[in-house]
Amino acid sequence: MTRVLSPLLAWHASLSKQPFMAAAMQRIPVSLSWAAHDRRTQGPASQRTLTTSQVAPVIVARPTRALSDDKVDIIVENLQPNQPVTLYAMLMTEQKKLFESFAHYVSNKDGTVQVAEDESLGGSYTGCEPMGFIWSLTTAPETPSGLRVRKEDVTTPFIVHVSVFDGHVFERSPNKTALAVTEVERWFMAPGVKRVKVRQNGIVGTLFLPLGPGPFPGVMELWGGAGGLNEFRAALLASHGFATLVVAYTNHPDLPYPNYYIGVSDDYFQEAFHFLQNHHQIAKDRTGILGHCIGQYIALRMEIDMPNIRPRCIVGINGGHYWPVDGKTGYIFEIITKKLMNTQQYTEDNPLCMKPFMTHLLNKPSCHLDVGKIRCPILLFSSEDDQAFAAKETSLDIERKMKLAGNSHLLTRVTYPKTGHLIEPPFAPVTPVSFSPIPGIEDKVWLAWGGEKRSHAHAQDDLWQRTLSFLNQHLVLS
Amino acid sequence: MEQFVRSFLARQVPCICDHLVTTALQRKLFSAKQITKIKVVRYSVQAVSAKQIAPLIIAKPTTALADETVQIHIENLQSNQPITLHSTLKTEQNDIWESYSHYISSSDGIVQVDKDKSHGGSYTGCEPMGFVWSLKPSPGSPEHSRLRKHDVTVPFVVQVSVLDGHISEWSSDQTALAVINLDFWYMDPGVRRINIRHNGIVGTLFLPAGHGPFPGIVDLWGGVPGLIEFRASLLASHGFATLALAYIGHPDLPYPKGYLGVTSEYFEEAYNFLKNQPQVVKDRIGIIGYCSGVFISLRMATEMLSINPRCVVGVSGGHFWAMSTRTGHLYAFMTEKENDFNIFNKKNPFIIKDMIPLPYEPSQEVEVEKIRCPVLLISGEDDQAFPSVEASHYIEKKMKEAGNSHLLSRICYPGAGHAIQPPFTPLCRLLYYSFPGFKERVWTLFGGEEKAHAAAQVDAWKQILIFLKQHLVLS
Numbered sequence: 001m002t003r004v005l006s007p008l009l010a011w012h013a014s015l016s017k018q019p020f021m022a023a024a025m026q027r028i029p030v031s032l033s034w035a036a037h038d039r040r041t042q043g044p045a046s047q048r049t050l051t052t053s054q055v056a057p058v059i060v061a062r063p064t065r066a067l068s069d070d071k072v073d074i075i076v077e078n079l080q081p082n083q084p085v086t087l088y089a090m091l092m093t094e095q096k097k098l099f100e101s102f103a104h105y106v107s108n109k110d111g112t113v114q115v116a117e118d119e120s121l122g123g124s125y126t127g128c129e130p131m132g133f134i135w136s137l138t139t140a141p142e143t144p145s146g147l148r149v150r151k152e153d154v155t156t157p158f159i160v161h162v163s164v165f166d167g168h169v170f171e172r173s174p175n176k177t178a179l180a181v182t183e184v185e186r187w188f189m190a191p192g193v194k195r196v197k198v199r200q201n202g203i204v205g206t207l208f209l210p211l212g213p214g215p216f217p218g219v220m221e222l223w224g225g226a227g228g229l230n231e232f233r234a235a236l237l238a239s240h241g242f243a244t245l246v247v248a249y250t251n252h253p254d255l256p257y258p259n260y261y262i263g264v265s266d267d268y269f270q271e272a273f274h275f276l277q278n279h280h281q282i283a284k285d286r287t288g289i290l291g292h293c294i295g296q297y298i299a300l301r302m303e304i305d306m307p308n309i310r311p312r313c314i315v316g317i318n319g320g321h322y323w324p325v326d327g328k329t330g331y332i333f334e335i336i337t338k339k340l341m342n343t344q345q346y347t348e349d350n351p352l353c354m355k356p357f358m359t360h361l362l363n364k365p366s367c368h369l370d371v372g373k374i375r376c377p378i379l380l381f382s383s384e385d386d387q388a389f390a391a392k393e394t395s396l397d398i399e400r401k402m403k404l405a406g407n408s409h410l411l412t413r414v415t416y417p418k419t420g421h422l423i424e425p426p427f428a429p430v431t432p433v434s435f436s437p438i439p440g441i442e443d444k445v446w447l448a449w450g451g452e453k454r455s456h457a458h459a460q461d462d463l464w465q466r467t468l469s470f471l472n473q474h475l476v477l478s
Numbered sequence: 479m480e481q482f483v484r485s486f487l488a489r490q491v492p493c494i495c496d497h498l499v500t501t502a503l504q505r506k507l508f509s510a511k512q513i514t515k516i517k518v519v520r521y522s523v524q525a526v527s528a529k530q531i532a533p534l535i536i537a538k539p540t541t542a543l544a545d546e547t548v549q550i551h552i553e554n555l556q557s558n559q560p561i562t563l564h565s566t567l568k569t570e571q572n573d574i575w576e577s578y579s580h581y582i583s584s585s586d587g588i589v590q591v592d593k594d595k596s597h598g599g600s601y602t603g604c605e606p607m608g609f610v611w612s613l614k615p616s617p618g619s620p621e622h623s624r625l626r627k628h629d630v631t632v633p634f635v636v637q638v639s640v641l642d643g644h645i646s647e648w649s650s651d652q653t654a655l656a657v658i659n660l661d662f663w664y665m666d667p668g669v670r671r672i673n674i675r676h677n678g679i680v681g682t683l684f685l686p687a688g689h690g691p692f693p694g695i696v697d698l699w700g701g702v703p704g705l706i707e708f709r710a711s712l713l714a715s716h717g718f719a720t721l722a723l724a725y726i727g728h729p730d731l732p733y734p735k736g737y738l739g740v741t742s743e744y745f746e747e748a749y750n751f752l753k754n755q756p757q758v759v760k761d762r763i764g765i766i767g768y769c770s771g772v773f774i775s776l777r778m779a780t781e782m783l784s785i786n787p788r789c790v791v792g793v794s795g796g797h798f799w800a801m802s803t804r805t806g807h808l809y810a811f812m813t814e815k816e817n818d819f820n821i822f823n824k825k826n827p828f829i830i831k832d833m834i835p836l837p838y839e840p841s842q843e844v845e846v847e848k849i850r851c852p853v854l855l856i857s858g859e860d861d862q863a864f865p866s867v868e869a870s871h872y873i874e875k876k877m878k879e880a881g882n883s884h885l886l887s888r889i890c891y892p893g894a895g896h897a898i899q900p901p902f903t904p905l906c907r908l909l910y911y912s913f914p915g916f917k918e919r920v921w922t923l924f925g926g927e928e929k930a931h932a933a934a935q936v937d938a939w940k941q942i943l944i945f946l947k948q949h950l951v952l953s
Contacts, residue, residue, distance in 0.1 A: 055759055055951050056690050058717050064666045065541040078951065159667065163688070181688030183668030190540045191635065192659030212639075212657035214532050241534050283531055476531050476554065 054078075057085075057111075059164055059182040067239055068151075068158065068186040068232075069426045069464060071116075071131055076164050076180065079111040085179070086123065086165040087115065088172070089133040090140075091429075094152050098140040099429060101125075101133050104168040113164075122168060125454060134160060134186075135457035137429040141171065145348060146435025146446060149428060154235040155195060157185040186427075188232045190239035195231075198245065203272045204254045205247040206231050207279075208238030214281035216243040217475030219288050220273055220311075222295030224319075225332040226436070227251025227260065236425050237290075240468055242475070245276045249298070250332065251439075260439035261331050269302050273309050286475045288313040288376075290467070293389065293421070294332065296380075297323040297369070304373045313474035314378040315467055318386055318421050320394040321369040321401075322361045333439050340438075343445050351433045351446035354388045362390055362397060371398050372405025379412045379470045381463050383419035387450035391421070414466065416459035420451025426461040530554075533561075533587075533640055535658040543715055544627075544634070544662045544708070545901045545939055547607055550591040552640055552656065555583040561655070562599065562641040563591065564648060565609040566616075570628055573619035575904070577601075577612040580644040599646055601929065610636060610662075610902040611932040616648075622824075622921075624897075624906045630711040631671060633661040662902075664708045666715035671707075674721065679748045680730045681723040682707050683755070684714030690757035692719040693764070693950035696749055696778075696787075700769025700795075701808045703727025703735055703914065709766070712900055716943060718764075718950065721752045725774065726808060727914060736914025738801070738808050742782050745774060749785040762950045766791040766942070769864060769896070770808060772855075773799045773844065780848040789852045789949035791942055794861055794896050796869025797844040800834045804842075813915045827908055827921040830863045836872060846873045847880030854887045854945045856938050858894030862925035866896070889941060891934035895926020901936040 057078040066072065079085060087103040102123035105113045116130040124136035139145045151158060163178035189195065192211030198204070206229060210216055219242045221234050227250035234246035248255060249269070250262045257263035277284045289311045291299035296319020302309045324335040331337075336357045346352045361367055380398065382391035392415050402408035416423075420432055430453045435444050451459075533554045542548055555561060561583060566576045577600040581589045592606035600612035613636075615621055627634060639654035665671070668687030674680070682705060686692055695718045697710040703726065710722035724731060725740050733739030753760050765787045767775035772795020779790050800811040807813065811833060822828040837843065855873065857866035870888045877883035891898075897906040911922045 055693050055762060056688070058686075059688075060717075063539050063542070063546075064668075064715075065661075065663065066539060070539075161668075177689055181668065183666070183687055185667045187541070190659075191661045192540075192637075192657070211637075211659055212532065212535075213653055213655075217531055239540075241536075286531060476534075 057164055057179040059162060059180045061162060061182050061184050064183065065157070065185040065187065067190060067236065068188055068428070069236055071427075072134075072184055073130070074115040074133070074162065076105075076107070076113040076115075077111065079107040079113065079164075079179070081107065081109045081111050083107045083111065083166070084168050085113060086167065086169045087113070087120075087133055088163045088165055088169075088178070089137060090161045090163075091137055091149070091158060093149060093158075095147075097143045097147055099137040099143070099149060100140045100172070101136040101138065102170055103129075103133060103136075123170065127454075129454070129457075131427045131461075132454075132457070133162060134427045135430055135460070136453060144435070146433060146444075148422075148431045148434050148436075150230065151188055151232045154188040154231045157187040160184045160186060188235040188239070193235065193238045195235070198275070199254060201271045201275065202268060203247065203275055204249075204252050205229065205245050205272060206234065207243065207245045207276075208234050209243050209281060210238050210241050214243070215283040215286075216241065216281060217286040217288070217471070218242065218276045218279070218282040219244045219290055219471065219475075220276050221246040222249065222289070222291040222298050224293030224295055225250065225260070225324075233290075233425055237471075242471060243276070243279065243282045245272065247272045260333055261329070262325060263329050265328060266301075266306055269298060270306055270308055273302065273311070286312055288315065288471060288475055290315040290317075290471075291319055292317045292423075293319045294323055295319060297321065300369050300371065300374070303376060304369050304371070311376055313376050313470065314374075315381075315470060316378065317381045317423055317463070318383055318389055318391040320362075320389065320391070321371050321398050322364075322367045322394075324358055324361070331439065337438060337441060340441065343441055343443060346446045348433060348435075348446055351387075351448040353448045355386065355390055359390050359393075362394055368397075368401075371401045372407060374402065374407055374410060377410050377412070377470075377474050379466070380414070381423065381466075382413070382415050383421060383423065383450065383456075383459070384415055384417045385419055385450035385452070386421040387448035388421040412470070414463070416455070416462070418452040418455035419459040420456055421449040422451075423456070423460055423463055426464045427457070428460065430456045430460075432456070533656045535638060535640060535656045537638070537658050537660055540658065541633075541661040542663070543666065543712070544664050545712060547592075548610075548660060549606065550609070550638065552581075552583070552589040552591070553587065555587040555589065555640075555655075557583065557585045557587055559583045559587065559642070560644050561589065562643065562645050563589075563596075563609055563638060564641050564645075564654070565613065565636050565638045567613055567625075567634060567636050569625060573623070574616045575613040575619065575625060576616045576648070577609055577614065578646050579605075579609060579612070598644060603929075605929070605932075607902050608932070609638060611904055611935075612928065613904045620910075622906075622908045622910050624909060625904050626706065627664050627708040630664040630707050633663040636660045636662060664715075665711040669711065669714045671711065674751070675730060676751065677747055678744065679723070679751055680705065680725075680728050681721050681748060682710065683752070684711050684720045684722070685755075685757055686714050686717050686719065690719065691759045692717060692757055693762040693946075694718065694752045694755070694758040695720040695763065695946065695950075696745075696752060696765045697722045698725065698765065698767040698771030698774050700771055701726055701736070701738075701914075709768075709900055713766075713946075718946065719752070719755065719758045721748060723748050726770075734914075736807055736809055738805055741805060742777070745778050746782050746785050749778065749782075749787070753785075761786070762788055764789040764791065764946055764950050766793070766946075767795060768793045768898075769795050770799050772796060772866075776844040776846065776849070776853075779851055779853070780845055787851055789854070789945065790849075791854045791856070791945060793856045793898050793938070793942075794858065794864060794866045796836075796864065796866055797846050797873050798836075798838050798842060798869070800838055802839050802842060807915060809913050809915055812913060816916060819916075819918070819920055822921050824908070824921050827923040829923050831861070831865050834865060836865050836868050846876045847882065849877065849882055849885055852885050852887070852945075852949055854889075854942065856889050856898060856941070857891070858896060858898055858926060858931065858934060859890050859892045860894060860925040860927065860931075861896040862923040863896035887945070889938070891930070891938065893927040893930025894934035894938075895931055896924040897926065898931075898935055898938050901939050902932070903935060905931045907931075
């Protein structure tokens with residue numbers, strides 16, 4: 001029987017590894033004819049004759065239901081030996097937009113493809129990329145390009161359909177039927193995680209609580225200038241044991257300010273942080289802040305300028321110690337729209353880079369926060385190919401200033417080459433360019449975020465592991 | 479300087495720091511070197527503060543198929559802390575089932591349920607999935623009932639909590655240290671569930687995702703009323719197009735409860751229905767039967783010549799039933815003597831096996847000499863509801879005499895009872911059962927020792943899947 005142990009069987013075999021079973025098996029009078037039957041009817045798989053009643057190829061994806069930051073192991077079996085096949089993944093978002101990816105594999109002599117070990121020879125990605133089928137998802141031809149994949153309702157999963165087609169193809173065709181199909185669910189909330197809408201004391205946010213009485217470590221999460229309330233990262237953090245409050249500060253219908261206008265003051269952020277700290281299920285002195293882009297600036301400002309706020313640690317992603325607004329309130333993108341002449345010139349191949357509009361601020365220390373006043377551990381991530389913001393240069397400036405001030409032992413700085421601005425939780429589809437709105441301008445504009453897909457995808461995974469480990473270190477273990 | 483030291487250290491370790499700083503200041507430890515020393519001291523002192531983070535349960539995965547193993551680790555406990563893993567499940571009938579197991583954390587405050595030993599409670603020893611298979615009805619819920627999934631489109635949710643100390647009974651003043659929910663599904667995403675009421679067939683078809691074609695299975699349960707779907711949905715999640723077929727006691731079947739009225743034509747109709755589905759490979763269909771379903775499976779492999787199953791799996795059954803004709807009351811052999819059942823109670827339960835001697839009625843036995851396909855028979859040595867071990871011996875003997883015993887494989891599990899179900903199903907050893915046609919319920923023994931039975935279920939499922947794949951896919 002061991003001769004026919006394919007990966008699928010090996011997985012079946014792993015179902016029972018209990019020591020008691022080994023003892024029990026010795027006493028089981030398995031009929032001798034079992035072994036005889038095995039030898040008589042089974043030959044090496046490569047010598048199987050192809051009958052018309054051959055069973056179809058099969059895709060086995062494990063796990064089929066998982067958190068969206070979990071890896072999925074895909075194995076395709078029952079193919080012909082050395083058969084070229086295309087692994088095709090499809091996702092229909094809540095906005096009814098179709099995303100797809102193609103990867104070209106060749107089965108081995110047993111007719112098996114193991115996505116975790118084999119190399120893709122072409123398509124949306126090449127090389128050995130176990131999770132490439134998800135992070136390389138791009139808009140299908142019938143879907144307008146330049147869209148980002150975003151989960152709005154975090155209580156339901158993304159359902160990714162994975163199929164196998166014969167041959168190496170680059171597009172869907174009505175004439176081709178899939179050899180095999182399976183579905184994989186990608187969840188953002190682990191079972192039991194609670195989602196609590198927060199609209200009190202003026203705060204606009206969502207709190208995600210792990211199951212149980214607590215007390216839990218707490219994280220306040222702030223997104224970037226696009227605003228709104230993106231819940232998927234907070235939901236994932238709660239699924240890892242951190243009570244997380246994601247707070248909106250601009251561009252939300254429940255905030256009484258015009259779109260893309262930051263009207264909230266320091267009090268707003270203090271209110272939100274204290275709400276988190278004072279929650280009966282959250283450990284008051286074990287709360288940190290995570291900020292992306294402009295959210296990072298706000299996180300730093302909370303630590304530096306607001307004496308009532310004492311985060312235990314801070315995580316910043318592609319942000320700075322300065323921001324494009326003159327003063328504490330104002331229109332975020334005014335710095336760009338003031339100088340933006342003709343938006344028609346920007347296309348998918350020649351998108352608008354927002355980075356140059358703000359680089360002069362890097363050389364203007366008077367508008368920088370005094371990072372010498374940071375008193376808690378801080379982890380800063382920056383992308384070398386960030387086209388929307390001078391992330392790397394800014395983080396270097398922060399490090400320089402902290403060295404001068406003598407508190408640089410608190411800083412850990414990580415940079416990712418060939419990675420763009422939008423670093424999201426692992427395996428999220430990568431978007432180097434998108435067609436997005438900029439306030440003050442009627443039409444949407446092609447925006448450059450940067451990043452080479454593969455490096456960016458790996459960076460997302462690495463950043464997430466480091467973030468969880470850092471938060472665990474400072475909010476749980478220490 | 480003093481202020482700086484105070485505020486600096488207060489930021490780092492708010493709880494235990496005051497004492498340290500006061501001592502430091504009293505000893506006038508103000509130099510930079512000394513401050514570093516204090517920092518080092520901070521890290522080696524385990525912060526036993528009042529605001530300690532709660533223990534954390536980490537389960538991998540939190541969402542699983544019902545036959546998958548879940549790895550549970552508990553962290554942030556105290557060193558060598560006695561804790562109880564308390565798991566609860568609310569059934570579809572709104573009853574609560576629960577189990578308790580006693581662990582002691584390591585010196586790092588960690589419990590690894592897949593590696594550590596339970597010291598007491600519902601099970602002892604190293605049992606990674608014991609917290610599921612040792613679930614029992616809690617006080618207030620009907621004792622000795624069966625845990626069965628009826629609606630396979632939604633999961634069972636097992637809530638696992640960590641309680642301080644070793645306890646075996648939950649009380650309302652107990653607070654959990656940590657809680658987690660685990661979803662156990664009987665269907666993979668993409669598997670389709672289709673009600674079948676066609677040409678008199680009463681069943682449910684489960685199709686894996688995609689066009690196929692897939693190998694097919696006809697899934698037959700025992701003499702229980704109704705349509706049991708959870709094994710069929712699991713088999714579909716493993717790639718088999720499976721038809722769960724009702725043949726007795728279903729409201730859509732035109733016979734009274736407990737009356738086996740369907741004839742061979744019914745089973746042939748069902749088999750051919752499956753065979754003719756475009757997603758099913760015509761010559762790769764197997765049959766799996768449980769209890770009286772084994773009797774029917776073997777009949778399908780021998781007497782029903784218009785069908786040609788490629789293999790048969792029989793669990794806890796045999797080549798006969800206690801009936802003198804092919805149709806009739808399945809439990810007539812009991813109802814005839816109903817008055818004698820007064821003697822049975824919980825301590826002295828009814829053992830069905832005692833009423834079914836082997837051979838029962840030789841003319842009604844399946845002619846196992848005529849079996850033409852591989853057969854796998856699985857039985858528990860402690861099966862008290864049917865002489866399945868004896869039957870499998872008998873079948874082997876007959877097949878040896880006939881010269882077709884090379885087709886037979888049989889596995890007998892020591893300590894396992896009658897109810898061999900998919901992995902981690904709690905053992906049903908004793909049931910307060912309502913037999914069709916009986917006025918009163920009867921305490922009935924199914925048998926099995928909990929730990930051995932749990933291990934047998936896991937291995938039996940593994941063997942079944944290997945066997946089915948062997949004969950329906952690989953060959």
